[in-house]
Amino acid sequence: MEESQDCDVLVIGGGPAGSTMSTLLARKGRRVVMLEKDHHPRFHIGESLLPGNVELFEKLGVREEVDRIGMPKHGIEFVSPDLDYRSYVDFSEGWDPEKGSAWQVRRSDLDEVLFRHAAREGAVTLEGARVRQVDFDDGGATVQATLDDGSRRSWRARFVVDASGRDTVLANKFKSKQKNPDHNSTALFGHFRGAERLEGRREGNVSIFWFQHGWFWFIPLSDGTTSIGAVCWSYYLKARDKPLKDYFFDTIALCPQLQARLAGAELVDDAVHATGNFSYASTHATGDRYLMVGDAYTFVDPMFSTGVFLAMQNAFDGAELVQTALERPAALPAARKALEARMRNVPRDYTWFIYRVTNPTIRDMFMHPNNVFKAKQGLVSLLGADLDPSAPYRLSLFGFKVLYYFVSIMNWRRTLAGWKRRRFNIRDMGPLQGETVLKAD
Ligand SMILES: Cc1cc2nc3c(=O)[nH]c(=O)nc-3n(C[C@H](O)[C@H](O)[C@H](O)COP(=O)(O)OP(=O)(O)OC[C@H]3O[C@@H](n4cnc5c(N)ncnc54)[C@H](O)[C@@H]3O)c2cc1C
Numbered sequence: 001m002e003e004s005q006d007c008d009v010l011v012i013g014g015g016p017a018g019s020t021m022s023t024l025l026a027r028k029g030r031r032v033v034m035l036e037k038d039h040h041p042r043f044h045i046g047e048s049l050l051p052g053n054v055e056l057f058e059k060l061g062v063r064e065e066v067d068r069i070g071m072p073k074h075g076i077e078f079v080s081p082d083l084d085y086r087s088y089v090d091f092s093e094g095w096d097p098e099k100g101s102a103w104q105v106r107r108s109d110l111d112e113v114l115f116r117h118a119a120r121e122g123a124v125t126l127e128g129a130r131v132r133q134v135d136f137d138d139g140g141a142t143v144q145a146t147l148d149d150g151s152r153r154s155w156r157a158r159f160v161v162d163a164s165g166r167d168t169v170l171a172n173k174f175k176s177k178q179k180n181p182d183h184n185s186t187a188l189f190g191h192f193r194g195a196e197r198l199e200g201r202r203e204g205n206v207s208i209f210w211f212q213h214g215w216f217w218f219i220p221l222s223d224g225t226t227s228i229g230a231v232c233w234s235y236y237l238k239a240r241d242k243p244l245k246d247y248f249f250d251t252i253a254l255c256p257q258l259q260a261r262l263a264g265a266e267l268v269d270d271a272v273h274a275t276g277n278f279s280y281a282s283t284h285a286t287g288d289r290y291l292m293v294g295d296a297y298t299f300v301d302p303m304f305s306t307g308v309f310l311a312m313q314n315a316f317d318g319a320e321l322v323q324t325a326l327e328r329p330a331a332l333p334a335a336r337k338a339l340e341a342r343m344r345n346v347p348r349d350y351t352w353f354i355y356r357v358t359n360p361t362i363r364d365m366f367m368h369p370n371n372v373f374k375a376k377q378g379l380v381s382l383l384g385a386d387l388d389p390s391a392p393y394r395l396s397l398f399g400f401k402v403l404y405y406f407v408s409i410m411n412w413r414r415t416l417a418g419w420k421r422r423r424f425n426i427r428d429m430g431p432l433q434g435e436t437v438l439k440a441d
Contacts, residue, residue: 007033007124009322010143010157012131012170015044016308017294018163019114020315023060025322026122033155034123035145037130037167040115041108045189045275047219047227048073048206048305049110051091051099052385056312065113070103071222076383077198077207078366079257087367088202094381095393102384104204104219104227110308129153131169134160136289158289159322163315165295171282179280182355183300184426185214186237186276188248189229192265197226206305210363211255217302218258225268228252231302234429237276248272285343286321286336288329293318300347301354309385310347317342349382349397358425359418361408365400373399 009025011018014036022034049070057063075090092100119125128148135142140158147153162170171177197203197220207218214232221227230251240247245267252259281298285291294311317339324335356362369376378396381388408415 004142004154004156005033006156007031008157008326009033009159009161010035010141010155011123011161011163012134012143013037013162013164013167013296014040014115014118014125014127015111015163015165015294015311016114017165017296017311017315018161019111019118020056020060020312021161021163021293021319021322022118022123022125023114023121024315024319026118028319028323030322030326032118032123033157034115034118034125035129035131035143036115036125036127039127040112042111044107044111045187045229045273046107046302046305046307047221048104048217049102050305050309050383050385051094051102052309052387053102053312054099056309056316059316060114060117062113062117065117066103066105066110069109069113069222070105071204071220072101073104073204073206074101074201075205077202077205077218079207079209080363080367081209081211081255081257083367087369088205089369089376089380089383091380091384093377094384094386095377095388095396096381096386099381099384099386104206104221106221106223131164134170134173134290136160136287141289159325160290161318161322162290162292162296163294163311166278166299168280168282168292168296170290170292171296174282176283177280178283179277179428180300182351182426183279184234184277184428185231185279185301186234186274187229187231187278187302188237188244188251188272188274189217189227190245190248190272191221191225191227191268192262193225193268194265195220195226195228196261196264207261208303209255209258210358211251211258213251213254214358215303216252216255216258218261226265228258228262229302233425234276235425235427237274238429244274245270245272285340288325288332291318291321291339297343298347300351303354303357304350304383306347306350306385313346314343346387349387352401353382355422356404359422360414361404361411361418364407365404370403372403375400375403 008030011034026032078087129145133144144154209216213236217229219227285297293314374396
């Protein structure tokens with residue numbers, strides 16, 4: 001092993017969280033090293049972005065580049081199995097009509113843009129470098145990585161940022177990763193050529209189709225392909241009794257409205273992927289010499305396409321914490337406490353909806369959006385990740401919840417049945433494990 005090299009901050013992982021963090025810290029003059037086990041461009045799921053991302057891209061200075069690779073997305077289509085009409089929300093119906101659009105992207109393209117940008121901004125970036133070990137001591141940390149050719153290298157860093165996504169390098173080290181007891185879903189997904197899209201301005205919108213075992217996403221990409229995924233309860237994927245591709249097509253057949261949109265379409269590269277056990281959180285995100293951001297800290301569910309936004313927002317907030325740790329250690333305890341609270345509270349706005357979204361009351365409210373108490377406006381802002389802390393926004397979300405509880409009580413039998421079904425659906429179907437990506441067999 002070579003002698004170790006020094007840096008201020010070592011970032012593990014070159015996804016959206018790691019690249020954002022590296023750019024921001026390098027801009028502040030920090031010596032940043034970012035290690036990525038893969039090589040960009042590499043496949044990743046998570047293709048639908050939110051209006052809240054736009055401002056973050058703008059601040060990073062990559063908005064034009066993202067615009068070039070992205071498919072414009074202005075809103076969401078909701079399709080319910082028992083209704084013959086569709087509901088549409090447009091992001092411009094939220095509190096800030098200016099935050100009216102985002103993009104659908106191939107993550108291989110987006111993540112490469114962000115990673116190369118971090119290098120241009122001054123971070124030292126290395127691909128094909130898998131972090132194997134992190135040892136903390138009074139002066140910082142020693143980080144060891146294995147390179148593609150099997151050789152090993154090590155770095156001395158004053159601070160370590162874990163942005164390793166679902167590999168959760170530090171949460172594994174500290175055994176602080178916990179399965180989410182309130183959620184448990186899995187996903188099957190693939191890309192199709194020739195899917196029937198919405199027309200005109202809605203062409204790039206994401207569509208959500210509910211079905212009996214969960215829901216589907218329909219994400220149109222700029223190269224003409226469409227990403228299709230089924231997010232289903234764990235029991236459903238566990239019950240698979242045939243090759244993955246056949247099971248995926250059988251699953252699509254359970255949703256006739258989606259099947260009709262794929263009637264003339266073909267699966268790209270014959271590839272179907274499956275992934276499970278993705279709902280977890282670390283008990284904490286910060287330490288005196290480290291920080292976990294993005295999926296390395298927590299992930300709940302892809303329902304509202306919040307993953308990339310939250311990962312990047314964590315990096316923006318976290319970069320301030322890293323600066324505090326390096327410059328003003330006396331202020332670190334207070335900064336850690338504030339960041340821990342923020343990183344727990346923002347996802348909570350979403351989890352309230354995620355935990356209820358397959359319940360008939362919420363489904364009705366999405367299918368018949370009503371603006372009593374400005375509830376729709378609040379919901380649309382949340383869906384667009386325009387997380388304005390102002391009172392009118394918070395009140396409109398509160399209004400949505402009041403309506404929800406009112407309708408739930410009025411239909412208490414249905415509510416009780418939905419609650420029981422959900423408890424059954426989220427039951428533990430096996431040990432927590434990392435991502436399983438299976439090729440169509
Ligand atoms: C089924 C599904 C659908 C989703 N759909 C969406 C969506 O539509 N929109 C959305 O915004 N989000 C979506 N997400 C979530 C989104 O994919 C993630 O939240 C997002 O990628 C998190 O970014 P990140 O930078 O934290 O982690 P990642 O993007 O996972 O990046 C982590 C990086 O770290 C690298 N790495 C890991 N371990 C090591 C190591 N030991 N050493 C060096 N490098 C390492 C990895 O190779 C990777 O490049 C979805 C998630 C799932 C499971």
